[in-house]
Amino acid sequence: MLEKTGIPTSDDLKAIKPDKERLKKGPVALIECFRKIPCDPCFYSCPFDAIDEFKDINDIPNLDYETCTGCGNCIASCPGLAIFVVDYNKNTLSLPYEFLPVPEKGDLVWGLNRAGKKVKKAEVVRVKDPAKNDKTAVVTIKLPKEYLMEVRNIEVGELNG
Amino acid sequence: MINTDILVIGGGPAGMTAAIKASESGAQVIIIERYHELGGQLIKQTHRFFGSKKEQAGIRGISIAQELTEKIENHSNIRVMTEATAEGYYEDEVVTISHENKFKKIKAKKVIIATGASENMLAFENNDLPGVYGAGAVQTLMNLYGILPGEKVIMVGAGNIGLIVSYQLLQAGVDVEAVIEAAPKIGGYLVHASKIRRAGVPIYTSHSIKKAIGENSVQGAEVVELNDNWEMKVGTEKVIEADIICLAVGLNPLSDLLIQAECEVVYTPELGGDVPIRDENLKTTKDHIFVAGDVAGIEEATAAMLEGEIAGLKAVSEIGYSNENIFEELNRLKTELNKLRSGPVGKVIKNGIEKVRRGNYVGKNRYSHLR
Numbered sequence: 001m002l003e004k005t006g007i008p009t010s011d012d013l014k015a016i017k018p019d020k021e022r023l024k025k026g027p028v029a030l031i032e033c034f035r036k037i038p039c040d041p042c043f044y045s046c047p048f049d050a051i052d053e054f055k056d057i058n059d060i061p062n063l064d065y066e067t068c069t070g071c072g073n074c075i076a077s078c079p080g081l082a083i084f085v086v087d088y089n090k091n092t093l094s095l096p097y098e099f100l101p102v103p104e105k106g107d108l109v110w111g112l113n114r115a116g117k118k119v120k121k122a123e124v125v126r127v128k129d130p131a132k133n134d135k136t137a138v139v140t141i142k143l144p145k146e147y148l149m150e151v152r153n154i155e156v157g158e159l160n161g
Numbered sequence: 162m163i164n165t166d167i168l169v170i171g172g173g174p175a176g177m178t179a180a181i182k183a184s185e186s187g188a189q190v191i192i193i194e195r196y197h198e199l200g201g202q203l204i205k206q207t208h209r210f211f212g213s214k215k216e217q218a219g220i221r222g223i224s225i226a227q228e229l230t231e232k233i234e235n236h237s238n239i240r241v242m243t244e245a246t247a248e249g250y251y252e253d254e255v256v257t258i259s260h261e262n263k264f265k266k267i268k269a270k271k272v273i274i275a276t277g278a279s280e281n282m283l284a285f286e287n288n289d290l291p292g293v294y295g296a297g298a299v300q301t302l303m304n305l306y307g308i309l310p311g312e313k314v315i316m317v318g319a320g321n322i323g324l325i326v327s328y329q330l331l332q333a334g335v336d337v338e339a340v341i342e343a344a345p346k347i348g349g350y351l352v353h354a355s356k357i358r359r360a361g362v363p364i365y366t367s368h369s370i371k372k373a374i375g376e377n378s379v380q381g382a383e384v385v386e387l388n389d390n391w392e393m394k395v396g397t398e399k400v401i402e403a404d405i406i407c408l409a410v411g412l413n414p415l416s417d418l419l420i421q422a423e424c425e426v427v428y429t430p431e432l433g434g435d436v437p438i439r440d441e442n443l444k445t446t447k448d449h450i451f452v453a454g455d456v457a458g459i460e461e462a463t464a465a466m467l468e469g470e471i472a473g474l475k476a477v478s479e480i481g482y483s484n485e486n487i488f489e490e491l492n493r494l495k496t497e498l499n500k501l502r503s504g505p506v507g508k509v510i511k512n513g514i515e516k517v518r519r520g521n522y523v524g525k526n527r528y529s530h531l532r
């Protein structure tokens with residue numbers, strides 16, 4: 001249970017999954033923020049108004065998958081580091097990363113699941129400069145499709161010596 | 162004797178916004194802070210703040226502190242005194258402070274107390290071993306002085322502070338072996354919990370620390386599972402190795418000055434401890450004294466800043482520095498605060514505040530015997 005372990009359950013995750021048709025169309029954001037908290041920066045970060053305006057700041061963010069372009073602007077705005085972008089065409093996952101060293105394009109990293117277990121090696125295909133996002137890097141890695149919904153963190157270092 | 166219109170005690174987010182708001186109407190403001198710089202808790206917060214975007218959420222705590230400090234420096238009618246500690250509050254509304262090794266007296270027309278909170282301690286065997294730290298001390302070492310507290314940490318408490326400080330420890334390269342939480346559920350925001358969980362940190366709810374292990378310093382801790390009645394389950398003890406035990410078991414409003422000033426103070430668990438009875442403008446039972454921020458109830462920076470603005474605005478209006486929009490502005494701030502507190506966490510806080518609203522409280526002031 002999420003409240004006991006910090007790991008979202010498959011029931012929690014059902015709430016955020018865009019359908020297969022949408023996934024085929026290209027990159028889309030997944031907001032893994034499941035419980036009401038007084039927080040709203042994600043809404044202000046989206047240049048396409050894909051995240052509904054919060055009627056109440058405690059609302060759970062509601063993303064319109066059709067409007068979302070997968071631009072990734074929201075990723076580094078979220079203080080919960082709860083927003084990811086998946087692209088089922090390019091088989092990539094973009095995630096926020098606030099550790100040093102920041103990986104570089106071409107590096108091999110471990111993909112970790114929601115419990116922090118190493119599940120798949122992955123290649124870094126893009127890194128958005130942390131300086132541009134108040135020190136939060138946005139790292140994009142390439143993964144087989146079946147891992148796109150599983151990997152949520154990376155471990156840098158070990159695989160590149 | 163130093164005379165001023167407004168004296169703000171405490172240079173955290175609540176005190177800083179109170180000073181800024183009060184000074185905007187032209188009043189003379191003094192803000193005193195016992196540390197050598199302004200910012201309060203914010204200067205240790207390297208993470209992005211959750212909260213309301215309008216009140217700076219999404220940016221890092223340290224950046225919020227810098228922004229507010231710059232604003233204060235740009236107001237020529239705010240005098241900042243750092244390394245200045247308020248020591249006493251006297252009947253004639255004189256506040257005594259120690260500043261630059263001197264004992265000084267300040268008399269203000271209104272005083273805003275924004276002293277924040279102190280950390281709670283936890284009772285367990287060997288809790289006096291070197292290596293047992295409060296989360297605040299760990300943050301100070303790490304984030305202000307760049308000193309690693311140790312190599313392996315056991316965090317006690319899965320509230321927001323325990324979760325966030327765990328994350329900051331990981332960023333500093335320290336291993337967080339486990340987060341131990343006595344309650345059956347994680348108390349902090351689950352996005353913060355998930356963040357450290359996917360970095361590999363296990364969170365053990367319904368667990369407590371039984372004792373610290375080690376001869377001259379911490380070498381580990383014995384932790385134990387708790388049953389539904391929060392009793393230790395015999396036979397579930399296990400030892401986790403670590404050289405640091407970090408306690409993040411709650412904060413307690415620093416209301417000593419208020420008690421000394423004879424403001425009515427009530428123990429209110431929803432707000433973290435002894436908090437002053439106040440009206441919706443944050444005025445205490447003493448006409449002279451306002452409060453704002455964690456000292457009025459443990460909450461968050463967004464709330465602290467809004468409260469600071471309300472207290473600052475109301476305090477100056479009572480001494481004749483009124484601006485014509487004051488009612489609208491006060492109403493706007495109160496509406497924001499209300500919206501912020503409309504969620505499940507905020508409801509508990511609202512309940513607490515209702516109890517200590519001026520006019521509502523019917524119990525006995527537990528400090529009245531001191532008079």
Ligand SMILES: Cc1cc2nc3c(=O)[nH]c(=O)nc-3n(C[C@H](O)[C@H](O)[C@H](O)COP(=O)(O)OP(=O)(O)OC[C@H]3O[C@@H](n4cnc5c(N)ncnc54)[C@H](O)[C@@H]3O)c2cc1C
Binds near residue numbers: 173195211321454456
């Ligand atoms: C680890 C951690 C993470 C947090 N994360 C968030 C977050 O993400 N979002 C959020 O909104 N909030 C967060 N908070 C909470 C937030 O920092 C506090 O709610 C906020 O700082 C309270 O502001 P304040 O001004 O009331 O008190 P403080 O920030 O505590 O400031 C009080 C100041 O008063 C000074 N002082 C005390 N006594 C005296 C005296 N006698 N004389 C002179 N000066 C005195 C103190 O030195 C201090 O600087 C976090 C807190 C912690 C500890």
Ligand code: SF4
Binds near residue numbers: 048067072
């Ligand atoms: S990925 Fe871009 S379009 Fe989609 S929600 Fe985030 S910011 Fe908006």
Ligand code: SF4
Binds near residue numbers: 033042078
């Ligand atoms: S910014 Fe992040 S943590 Fe805050 S509401 Fe949006 S998704 Fe949730």
